[in-house]
Amino acid sequence: MSTKKSPLNRLRRSLGLDTQNEWPSVARERLLAYGLLAVYVLVIWFPIYYIFITSIKPSSEVLSLPITFLPQNPTAQNYVDIFTNRPFDNYTINSMIVATTTTLICITLGTVTGYSFSRYDFLGNKSLLLSIVGARMIPPIALIVPFFQIMSNPPLIGGLTGSLYDTRLALILTYTFFNLPFAVWIMKNYFDGIPESLDEQAQIDGCSRWEAFVKIILPMAKPGIAATAILAFIFSWNEFVFALVLTSSEQAQTLPIAVSLFVADDFVDWAHLAAGGMIAALPGILFGLFFQQYIVSGLTQGAVKE
Amino acid sequence: MAHVELTDLVKEFDDVTAVDGISLDIPDESFTVLVGPSGCGKTTTLRLIAGLERATDGEIRIGEDIVNDARAYERDIAMVFQNYALYPHKTVRDNMRFGLEQHDTDEGIITERVQETAELLQIEELLDRRPSELSGGQQQRVALGRAIVRDPAVFLMDEPLSNLDAKLRVQMRAELNKLHEELSTTTVYVTHDQVEAMTLADQIAVMDNGQIQQVGEPTHVYSNPRNMFVAGFLGSPSMNFLEGTLEESDAGKFELDLGGAIHNVPDEFTDALEPYLGDRVTLGIRPENIALNQDGVPANVHPATVEVVEPQGEKTVLELELATGQSIKAAVDPDTTVEMGDAVNLRFDRDSLQYFDPTTGKSLTYDTKIEQQATI
Amino acid sequence: MAHVELTDLVKEFDDVTAVDGISLDIPDESFTVLVGPSGCGKTTTLRLIAGLERATDGEIRIGEDIVNDARAYERDIAMVFQNYALYPHKTVRDNMRFGLEQHDTDEGIITERVQETAELLQIEELLDRRPSELSGGQQQRVALGRAIVRDPAVFLMDEPLSNLDAKLRVQMRAELNKLHEELSTTTVYVTHDQVEAMTLADQIAVMDNGQIQQVGEPTHVYSNPRNMFVAGFLGSPSMNFLEGTLEESDAGKFELDLGGAIHNVPDEFTDALEPYLGDRVTLGIRPENIALNQDGVPANVHPATVEVVEPQGEKTVLELELATGQSIKAAVDPDTTVEMGDAVNLRFDRDSLQYFDPTTGKSLTYDTKIEQQATI
Amino acid sequence: SGGSDSSTEDGSGGDGSDGESSDGATTGTGSETMADEIVFYNAGSLEFDPGTEANIERFEEETGISVEVNEVPWSNLKTSLTTIWRNQDSTVDAFNGPTWWLADFVSSDWLEPIGLGDDHMSKFPDSLNELVQFDGQTYMAPEFGKWGSYLYDQQYLNDQGFDAPPDTWDEVLNQGEQLSQGDKSGFAFTWSGKSVFSFKQFLYQAGGQLFNDSYEPVFVEEGKEVLDFFNQLRERGITPDGMSSLGEGGIGDNFIAGQYATVESWTPLGARAIDEWDEGRIGSAKPPKGPESRATFQDTNGISVSAFSERKDAAKEFARFMTTRASSKNNMLVEGNPAVVPEVYEDEEVQSEYPSWLLEDMRFNLENAQSETYMAQPQVDDYLNEQLTPALLGNKDPEAALNDAYNNIERLYQDIGLL
Amino acid sequence: MSIEKSPLRRKLDKLFVPLTVGPTLLWIAAIIIYPTAKLLLSSLQFRNPVTNEMEFVGLRNFQRLIFAREGGDAALGVFSPSFVSITTNTVIYVGFSVSISFLLGLGIALLLDKDLKGRGWFRTAVIVPWILPYVMSGLMWRWMFQSDFGAINGALQRLGIISGNIPFLSDGALAMMALIIADVWVFTPFIIIILLAGLQNVPEQLYDAAEVDGASRWSRFWNVTYPFLKPSILVALTIRIIFDIRALDLVWVMTQGGPGKSTEVWASWLYRTAQVFNEPGTGAALGVVLLAVTFAIVASLYKIFGESPYEA
Ligand SMILES: Nc1ncnc2c1ncn2[C@@H]1O[C@H](COP(=O)(O)OP(=O)(O)OP(=O)(O)O)[C@@H](O)[C@H]1O
Numbered sequence A: 001m002s003t004k005k006s007p008l009n010r011l012r013r014s015l016g017l018d019t020q021n022e023w024p025s026v027a028r029e030r031l032l033a034y035g036l037l038a039v040y041v042l043v044i045w046f047p048i049y050y051i052f053i054t055s056i057k058p059s060s061e062v063l064s065l066p067i068t069f070l071p072q073n074p075t076a077q078n079y080v081d082i083f084t085n086r087p088f089d090n091y092t093i094n095s096m097i098v099a100t101t102t103t104l105i106c107i108t109l110g111t112v113t114g115y116s117f118s119r120y121d122f123l124g125n126k127s128l129l130l131s132i133v134g135a136r137m138i139p140p141i142a143l144i145v146p147f148f149q150i151m152s153n154p155p156l157i158g159g160l161t162g163s164l165y166d167t168r169l170a171l172i173l174t175y176t177f178f179n180l181p182f183a184v185w186i187m188k189n190y191f192d193g194i195p196e197s198l199d200e201q202a203q204i205d206g207c208s209r210w211e212a213f214v215k216i217i218l219p220m221a222k223p224g225i226a227a228t229a230i231l232a233f234i235f236s237w238n239e240f241v242f243a244l245v246l247t248s249s250e251q252a253q254t255l256p257i258a259v260s261l262f263v264a265d266d267f268v269d270w271a272h273l274a275a276g277g278m279i280a281a282l283p284g285i286l287f288g289l290f291f292q293q294y295i296v297s298g299l300t301q302g303a304v305k306e
Numbered sequence B, C: 001m002a003h004v005e006l007t008d009l010v011k012e013f014d015d016v017t018a019v020d021g022i023s024l025d026i027p028d029e030s031f032t033v034l035v036g037p038s039g040c041g042k043t044t045t046l047r048l049i050a051g052l053e054r055a056t057d058g059e060i061r062i063g064e065d066i067v068n069d070a071r072a073y074e075r076d077i078a079m080v081f082q083n084y085a086l087y088p089h090k091t092v093r094d095n096m097r098f099g100l101e102q103h104d105t106d107e108g109i110i111t112e113r114v115q116e117t118a119e120l121l122q123i124e125e126l127l128d129r130r131p132s133e134l135s136g137g138q139q140q141r142v143a144l145g146r147a148i149v150r151d152p153a154v155f156l157m158d159e160p161l162s163n164l165d166a167k168l169r170v171q172m173r174a175e176l177n178k179l180h181e182e183l184s185t186t187t188v189y190v191t192h193d194q195v196e197a198m199t200l201a202d203q204i205a206v207m208d209n210g211q212i213q214q215v216g217e218p219t220h221v222y223s224n225p226r227n228m229f230v231a232g233f234l235g236s237p238s239m240n241f242l243e244g245t246l247e248e249s250d251a252g253k254f255e256l257d258l259g260g261a262i263h264n265v266p267d268e269f270t271d272a273l274e275p276y277l278g279d280r281v282t283l284g285i286r287p288e289n290i291a292l293n294q295d296g297v298p299a300n301v302h303p304a305t306v307e308v309v310e311p312q313g314e315k316t317v318l319e320l321e322l323a324t325g326q327s328i329k330a331a332v333d334p335d336t337t338v339e340m341g342d343a344v345n346l347r348f349d350r351d352s353l354q355y356f357d358p359t360t361g362k363s364l365t366y367d368t369k370i371e372q373q374a375t376i
Numbered sequence D: 001s002g003g004s005d006s007s008t009e010d011g012s013g014g015d016g017s018d019g020e021s022s023d024g025a026t027t028g029t030g031s032e033t034m035a036d037e038i039v040f041y042n043a044g045s046l047e048f049d050p051g052t053e054a055n056i057e058r059f060e061e062e063t064g065i066s067v068e069v070n071e072v073p074w075s076n077l078k079t080s081l082t083t084i085w086r087n088q089d090s091t092v093d094a095f096n097g098p099t100w101w102l103a104d105f106v107s108s109d110w111l112e113p114i115g116l117g118d119d120h121m122s123k124f125p126d127s128l129n130e131l132v133q134f135d136g137q138t139y140m141a142p143e144f145g146k147w148g149s150y151l152y153d154q155q156y157l158n159d160q161g162f163d164a165p166p167d168t169w170d171e172v173l174n175q176g177e178q179l180s181q182g183d184k185s186g187f188a189f190t191w192s193g194k195s196v197f198s199f200k201q202f203l204y205q206a207g208g209q210l211f212n213d214s215y216e217p218v219f220v221e222e223g224k225e226v227l228d229f230f231n232q233l234r235e236r237g238i239t240p241d242g243m244s245s246l247g248e249g250g251i252g253d254n255f256i257a258g259q260y261a262t263v264e265s266w267t268p269l270g271a272r273a274i275d276e277w278d279e280g281r282i283g284s285a286k287p288p289k290g291p292e293s294r295a296t297f298q299d300t301n302g303i304s305v306s307a308f309s310e311r312k313d314a315a316k317e318f319a320r321f322m323t324t325r326a327s328s329k330n331n332m333l334v335e336g337n338p339a340v341v342p343e344v345y346e347d348e349e350v351q352s353e354y355p356s357w358l359l360e361d362m363r364f365n366l367e368n369a370q371s372e373t374y375m376a377q378p379q380v381d382d383y384l385n386e387q388l389t390p391a392l393l394g395n396k397d398p399e400a401a402l403n404d405a406y407n408n409i410e411r412l413y414q415d416i417g418l419l
Numbered sequence E: 001m002s003i004e005k006s007p008l009r010r011k012l013d014k015l016f017v018p019l020t021v022g023p024t025l026l027w028i029a030a031i032i033i034y035p036t037a038k039l040l041l042s043s044l045q046f047r048n049p050v051t052n053e054m055e056f057v058g059l060r061n062f063q064r065l066i067f068a069r070e071g072g073d074a075a076l077g078v079f080s081p082s083f084v085s086i087t088t089n090t091v092i093y094v095g096f097s098v099s100i101s102f103l104l105g106l107g108i109a110l111l112l113d114k115d116l117k118g119r120g121w122f123r124t125a126v127i128v129p130w131i132l133p134y135v136m137s138g139l140m141w142r143w144m145f146q147s148d149f150g151a152i153n154g155a156l157q158r159l160g161i162i163s164g165n166i167p168f169l170s171d172g173a174l175a176m177m178a179l180i181i182a183d184v185w186v187f188t189p190f191i192i193i194i195l196l197a198g199l200q201n202v203p204e205q206l207y208d209a210a211e212v213d214g215a216s217r218w219s220r221f222w223n224v225t226y227p228f229l230k231p232s233i234l235v236a237l238t239i240r241i242i243f244d245i246r247a248l249d250l251v252w253v254m255t256q257g258g259p260g261k262s263t264e265v266w267a268s269w270l271y272r273t274a275q276v277f278n279e280p281g282t283g284a285a286l287g288v289v290l291l292a293v294t295f296a297i298v299a300s301l302y303k304i305f306g307e308s309p310y311e312a
């Protein structure tokens, strides 16, 4: 029995290879899962790989046949070009500010509102939720013109700010509007899965609704918040059409616009587009990694599992 | 510390009336135990007091105030939930600390109290685990610890020891007793354990069907049930009921014709039972008040046959068949050497006899017995 | 129906050894009860038998097969979980149906069995509710129903009656008993209720700290504990232990010097205790084996003072202080009229005396008693 | 080409060597009342418009008016402008776009007549002037040409025994068959979702037209001939599989990669091929002669001024400046876009930069290009595209396709009250 | 002493619902009312390009959009041919993309829910396609599907599967397939994320109960995982479908609805009509139709997946 506690066993156990304490089928499945995931990741990363090698090929190699899957003359020139010729730093900052602010607003409002919808029966609860989500069902493309109008001549704050056209604020307001309903809805569904008895215990422990929410329920909702945050972030990060009509210069234009500028009417500059694309992708990937931590920590703490 | 008063309290769920107009006075510093069959509304009553459910009707008073509208967190109570409701993402320690932190307790005091309580409950070593890594009994002790670590106005405990083994349970019961003696916090306690109810309670309230059947000191209620429900509910094995027709013997004594056997009613009950002459009346006698009198001595002795012998350690329970065909249980000394099929004589302890109206279930002799006890 | 055999079974969690090498033979058709203090590994043992945990070491045999590698759904067992684990999204009826459906039972049979079981457990009216609308005890009965509705090779029940009131519990216990008599399904049952253990078990296994301390027939184990742990664990209030030095009297009799009082050791134990002459030895005596002998009769009588009187309904527990200053509990008839402060004489029933080695806890007289019982 | 290029051009432009009297004359008079900044919407990144970029620099230097260039992705510029103008917003002062957007914008009252007199406009060919004028007002100043040109792989043609590219439709078919061997295709078009543009120039070559003067669609008869010609190209394997390709990014790149013998392509592919290929490999040609003519489709980028602009004077001055002969020449030198002013082709600098045969063909295209302006141009083009693509890919009977397009367009015009 | 009487805390607590729901409602209401009204109004108007006037036309926009005109293509019945073909395209596009990505996403989510070392890395790796700007992804796929220099033809040739080039984006059916592949590639991570979060809500003990009940893996999935996953499936499918019905970026960047109209979907059609054709009325009418369709789909999804496991 003492051998069970040997360092070797500990190691095996921590690697998930401990077939002694665990079902052989589970271990087999784990191997299979590794295999499947590896294949899946390879497949979905192939396009990213291809765009990456395109970005480090000189233009002449990009357009020569037969095509190469390993760059023959790797170069960083494309990257140098896009930073010297194009304000990619501005675009990146714009994207980060717009997406982060939108995300923060959405998860803040989305969580509190979602929680109320999950826990309390207030007047017209269900139909209210339905209309919030319904607001989001209007196809945004159909709202382009009125949105432009609102942003260039904001009805409530217009006197203070003047036109919001070509500002990051316009994008933030718009994106928040588009994301908030989903944030509310996702969080409502998530809170539905957390037993109400924990709210009750928190009240018994002396928590007001606010405190119970902030101190007990919120920490358990981390995975849901992370999912919502990612959703809001990605939406704002990727949005193209509204960014197109609500902004016009590098003071507010975001990365999707920047990338699409490599496409001329009759010409696509693939090499530089690929480099620009990689740059546009990078902060997003980093952000994903960052929030990924939250999902993982939410999971490993077994947060919500009873 | 506070006095709790429930008046005509009602709680209806969609189509169930869980609490159906109960009035109960829970004196300051008292230890009140709620007992009753499964589903009778005990938990709901606690939840109403806690402020987790809103009363459909009636009034709840804690101390001076009507608290119907106060939310749970405003009521300064601590509660042990039947299903524990531990915070799954917090360690045992943090589960216990949380309530104190909420009440702005000093860090030093928190640490000290948590440590003390953990020792009391024998869970010191578990303090850094999460609930999912605990056994059922350990979880229950954490739930208990989370309540008693605090110093609230009222403790509400819903079967807090149900998942503990007998030994630990006795210890915990003793600790709760001690705790209550020290702090004298008003406590409402739900249990289905007779012994817990008897030993802990200042007063016991027996519930059935959302209503309170009887309230009083535990031994008093045990010995003087107001009706057959209470009589049958308390005690294990429960009271034997034998139905018969009340008749007057030639000697002017009352007797119960059990259909094949005659039971003599003690004289002191003659007045109380007089109106029921000729009617059906139920005799109640607890198993432990039945003695095996194999030597065959005087009155109220009933011959019976042993059907089942069930040794339970500290006692042995016999299932017997009376000559009338009725079945009856007796609890006897574990040394008693009887076997299945043995013919025995049963003697009913005459001080422990109870008589009931079989249709309403009401005790016919309650008042007489109370009077008697008062005069002694 | 199947015979279950555990051999040197070990289960380790990250840093806890929950089951530490137990070997247990559970005969076909037997009703084996596991008891032991909270956290001793009972649930884990059941989960190992069920196939919900994989054994770290050792062997599990069900019927002819070594099932270590078989998953729960391959083992044909039914289990009642300590925390119910009802499917919250299914009605009570569907919760009960589910296991049968999984075993491709005929629709007609399913309906019938569910109905029967629900009646047995008195939950017919709840069949269409969801678990969240049930009281704790109702949920527990559903959990029980979900298991007994099936006809598996083995039943595993983890404190299935812990949330029921005494009366219902007695009924349910009787039903389980009847069920077992009818079906004779091998059953492993965890309980912390003495009476349940005693009345249901063919054999009882007492666990502590992940290990089995003693296995045997319940009354046998109760009367002949192998060690102080078992002796102290079974019985409520638990056995009194009095430590003293074993000496030989002038008359050649053995006696235990309790430090101020002398206890005479019955002659039949002389052989067994001989090696311990001069050593510390612990005397064990159960509270119910202590009689109040106020009239003052012969040997092994110890004067004591009543400290606490605790009426528990069917009996009254006294806490007494011996002349030696040691504290001791006695369970006496509820009629006994003693009061705090009363001086009484205690008589220990000589047939019920036990002697232990206070350091190892081992019973010194176990073998002697077994021999004696065999010769009778 | 970089800054030094444009600055030398600046010098020569300032010399007034092209002798345009209006150039530079208005600058002085307007400058007091004129705004010192304008917002200019450019389709796509200026990086791919070095000619325009160089001219803007010159403009800023010479007038002191700064130009805030907002770059809008090409395929979405029209969306941006439409949104802005539908809200009557003054954000945009001027933009740069193709002539074929004009009809819509003008009919929506979104454009300001730029008021450039004959002085300025007369240097452009009449056909071009017609495109930018409505009711006698000029709404756009032509900046540079983007029409199709015909390029071929001289070396490959020689190898195959041809010393000249096909000159007529028949030759395209006959030579094409021989030129299509192995990986090579004999002939390829730029057809990325714009089959209508290719269609139009062949329609003109066949002597047809989309509309007559009373807005009636009249393309069906000649259209059939065009489609018949295309079909033969496809069936004989002369064009690559899946004729609708990926625009210049596909056709041009493939051409340079040696996939095609001859292409019809948007400029400036010629300039690119000169850079990338060995001396003398690239050849150019006039459009093949159809039943009627050698027309190509007139697509010109120009500069317009927003009707909602609050800085119209400066914007108009910008439009004027960007379309002077000097600017036109500069654009051609810097970027290789065909100039829209015929005289530029005679300029020495231009002639020294580009081979004379290329210049000759470009000029020929400028002068023989045809176009039409018509109402609801995007819808009409969409109706045509919708039908032409399947017909071109061989998925729909050409006649049925043309008739469907005809019916749809006719109904559209009925709906909006033109018919 | 027993009853706490901090008035502020009490007041704040009473205001919990208004304070938590209010800002969101206000935000949404403030910004939605005008555009919605405008949308509805526009759908009843028609801008005549000749007179440049907005005319009130009642429901004619809808009629023109959906129904065939007199003398239209009889084979297609009463519906307008373009409406039918674009609707078909949309159904194919959304149907295939959503179902493929859902099944794939569910599978990957279940794999990632396992207790694997390094699953954090896998999670990130799997999410990345979704993080790239759609425009860039669309262009990337266009580049991948390019018939001569595209990686896909290149790779297939390298592997000897094909000899010539497949003109992916020039053939109607292939272009639709390419779009679907790109769409699945981009949006599967979204499904994965939502379902992964949802899997956290499945109480572990129920798996135990089901195993003991003899439930096979499949049955455990349906009886335990699925009911608890339903709210997440609802979210995932709803958002996914709503997004896809109106998906514009990928389509616009990759094919612009072409070749011909073979990849034209509602979203690109709406964009084209409203923004390119400058026909706000028809665009708005299409928007309203889309809204109605979306509502119908969401309502039916709600019917199927809307019940939370704890609800009565
Ligand atoms: N998943 C787990 N991870 C770590 N430790 C565990 C886990 N499950 C149980 N344990 C520990 O293993 C020991 C045995 O637990 P088990 O649940 O078997 O106890 P038990 O005898 O059923 O107790 P109880 O009567 O309180 O239910 C306990 O100390 C418990 O804390």
Ligand SMILES: Nc1ncnc2c1ncn2[C@@H]1O[C@H](COP(=O)(O)OP(=O)(O)OP(=O)(O)O)[C@@H](O)[C@H]1O
Binding pocket: B013, B014, B016, B017, B018, B036, B037, B038, B039, B040, B041, B042, B043, B044, B045, B082, C132, C133, C134, C135, C136, C137, C138, C139, C163, C165
């Ligand atoms: N949320 C609810 N919705 C509907 N019925 C409910 C709800 N909660 C409880 N009930 C019903 O109300 C009655 C009283 O329930 P309660 O939980 O108070 O019983 P209890 O006395 O605590 O029983 P137990 O001893 O079994 O825990 C029961 O019949 C129960 O089924």
Ligand SMILES: [Mg+2]
Binding pocket: B042, B043, B044, B082, B158, C135, C136, C137
């Ligand atoms: Mg309860």
Ligand SMILES: [Mg+2]
Binding pocket: B135, B136, B137, C042, C043, C044, C082, C158
């Ligand atoms: Mg347990």
